[in-house]
Structure formats: C-alpha cells, structure tokens
Amino acid sequence: MSFIGFVSFIGTIIIFLLSKKVYRKMNWIILSPLLICPLIIIALLLITHTSYEDYNSGATWLSKLLGPATVAFAVPIYKNYALLKEHAKAIGASLITGCAVAIISSFLFALWIGLSNELINSLVPRSITTPIAMDISEIIGGEPTMTAVFVIVTGLTGSIIGPLIIRYIRIRTSAAKGLLLGMGAHGCGTSKAFEIGELEGTYSSLAMIVAALISIVLSDTFFPLLQHYLIG
Amino acid sequence: MRIQIAKIIVQIIFLYGILLLGDGIAKVSHLPIPGSIIGLVLLFLALQFHIVKLEWVNLGAGLLTSELLLFFVPSAVGVVQYDQIVGIIGIKLVTVIVLSTIVVMACTGLVADFVQKKGAKKV
Numbered sequence: 250m251s252f253i254g255f256v257s258f259i260g261t262i263i264i265f266l267l268s269k270k271v272y273r274k275m276n277w278i279i280l281s282p283l284l285i286c287p288l289i290i291i292a293l294l295l296i297t298h299t300s301y302e303d304y305n306s307g308a309t310w311l312s313k314l315l316g317p318a319t320v321a322f323a324v325p326i327y328k329n330y331a332l333l334k335e336h337a338k339a340i341g342a343s344l345i346t347g348c349a350v351a352i353i354s355s356f357l358f359a360l361w362i363g364l365s366n367e368l369i370n371s372l373v374p375r376s377i378t379t380p381i382a383m384d385i386s387e388i389i390g391g392e393p394t395m396t397a398v399f400v401i402v403t404g405l406t407g408s409i410i411g412p413l414i415i416r417y418i419r420i421r422t423s424a425a426k427g428l429l430l431g432m433g434a435h436g437c438g439t440s441k442a443f444e445i446g447e448l449e450g451t452y453s454s455l456a457m458i459v460a461a462l463i464s465i466v467l468s469d470t471f472f473p474l475l476q477h478y479l480i481g
Numbered sequence: 482m483r484i485q486i487a488k489i490i491v492q493i494i495f496l497y498g499i500l501l502l503g504d505g506i507a508k509v510s511h512l513p514i515p516g517s518i519i520g521l522v523l524l525f526l527a528l529q530f531h532i533v534k535l536e537w538v539n540l541g542a543g544l545l546t547s548e549l550l551l552f553f554v555p556s557a558v559g560v561v562q563y564d565q566i567v568g569i570i571g572i573k574l575v576t577v578i579v580l581s582t583i584v585v586m587a588c589t590g591l592v593a594d595f596v597q598k599k600g601a602k603k604v
Contacts, residue, residue: 323524
C-alpha cells in the first residue's frame, strides 16, 4: 500500500469516528456520518489535489470489508430466528410488496421525469445491496457502475428519510420499522435500524437479504413485462 | 483489551474465509446470487446446526455490523467521479430516487404493520 493509500485508510476511519461523535452529540438527521464523512473527505481530496484513484488505493480495503460484514449478518438473524419465524407472514408480504413497488415506482417516476432507457434500467435495482444490484442492472440492460452510484445515493437518502417516514406515518412495530429501513435503503438503512434497536436491526438485515433475493426473481420475470408494455 | 482486539481480528478473518467459500460456490454453481449472501446462509446454517459456535464469530460480527456505514464511505466519496450525478440530469435522478424511496419505505412499513395487526386480532 502506498503512503497516500495508508493515510487514506486510517484517515477515513478517523474522520468517520469523529463524524459519528458529532452526529451523536447534535442528533441531527442531516448530519448522518454517511453524508458528512464523505463530504469532508471530498473536500480534503480537492484541497490536497489528490485523485480518487490514489485515495481508493487504500480506502478500498474498507469497501472490501462489506463482504465479510454481509456474512456477519447471519449472527443477529441466528440470535432472533424464533422471532423472525413467528413473523414470517409480515416479513414475506411486506418485502414482496416493497420489491414490486421499488421496481414500479423507479420505473414510473423515471419515465415521468424523462430519463433515458439506459438510466431507467440502471435505476431500477438501486434499493438492493450493491453486488446484486449491479448484476441485475447488467441483466436488464442498465449500466452496472451507474447502478452502484444510485445504490449509494439511495442508501444515503433512505437512511435520512427512513426515520422521518416512520414518524410521519406512525409505524409502531419494531418489525415494520426494521423491514422498511432494510427494504428501502439496504445496508445503510440497516445501520440506521441498529441505531433504533437490536430487534429493528435484525429485521432490517433480514429485509436487506430477502429483498435482494426477491429482486433477482422479479427482475427476471416481472420487469421485462413492464419494459415491454411501457417502453415497447 | 489486547486479547479482545486479537479475537476480533481473527474472527473477521474467519468471516472473510466464509465469504471466500461463498464466492467459490457462487462461481462453481453459476447461481445469480453473490458469494456474500451464500456465505451468510452458510454461516447461519453452521450456527443453527452447532458446527460453528456463536462465540467464534460474535465479537467480529458485532464490530462489522455496527460499523457498517464506514464500509460505504469510500463508495460514497467515489460518487464525485460521475459527472452524470451533477446538473439537470443529476437533479432528475435524485428526485426519482427520493420519491421512489419514500413510496417503497411507506408501502413496506404499512404492509408489515397491517399484517401484524391482523395476525394479532385473530389470537
């Protein structure tokens, strides 16, 4: 690892921990570490004339931890398995709805606002976790790297909007809170859900995984139909 | 403290090993499912059937899941590379993402609440 890479790696961790501290103290939703920390780093890169490639040569090791972190979600699911089984109906029904709504709403809003077909296809898989979203994007004729960007923008948006939605439409149960965060904003939503509570986080982890699996099936069956009827 | 840190590192390496196993299975089987999800299912089954003990992974998994946002930061910084996200198209894209995320979250939450309440009334 180069010197810049090393500094980027350590620096990202330090800036992240500091932004978390500030976020906890101010408790302002807009100060989410996922928004503040990247903004500070972008500013530092601009000031020091460092390219993203140089930064990412070290920081990429953090991105790589997303893999084992996904595997790690087996632990909260294992710990709360009995409870999840008990609520299997609510989980299944809400996530199938969520996945279908994610595909339809991205599609319709994008058509309405006038985006190109390629951008629409890249947008559709954005609410699920990156590797799967990129695969689906490829399958349905999108641009996988653009999809990866939309996934992160969605995660950021969802982790800020999610708690507001919970408050505004008066979502009461832990299950519903966790499920909507994991469905709408994958890992970023799940992280938010763990802030609310262990149980919410567990539901959110499960939502993130099941939503990804449902989306694989829907993008193979349901999405081509939409494409056929709406774009022709 | 030092033992704790060593334990966490070893456990994360162990989780990484499961990820690699999942990646291998994904490659060989040609399933359209990424290795991380296969790894998650493997670890869950291993815990369920007591092949892996909870304390082998608990600390490492706890750290990875609680600091999950950190692992998204480099990708979030990477958004600067894309010109598409700025300008009129960028505003349109973000509008679609915000609107769609609101609808998805609201529908998911309402359905989950509704099904649970219906279930609770029957009992």
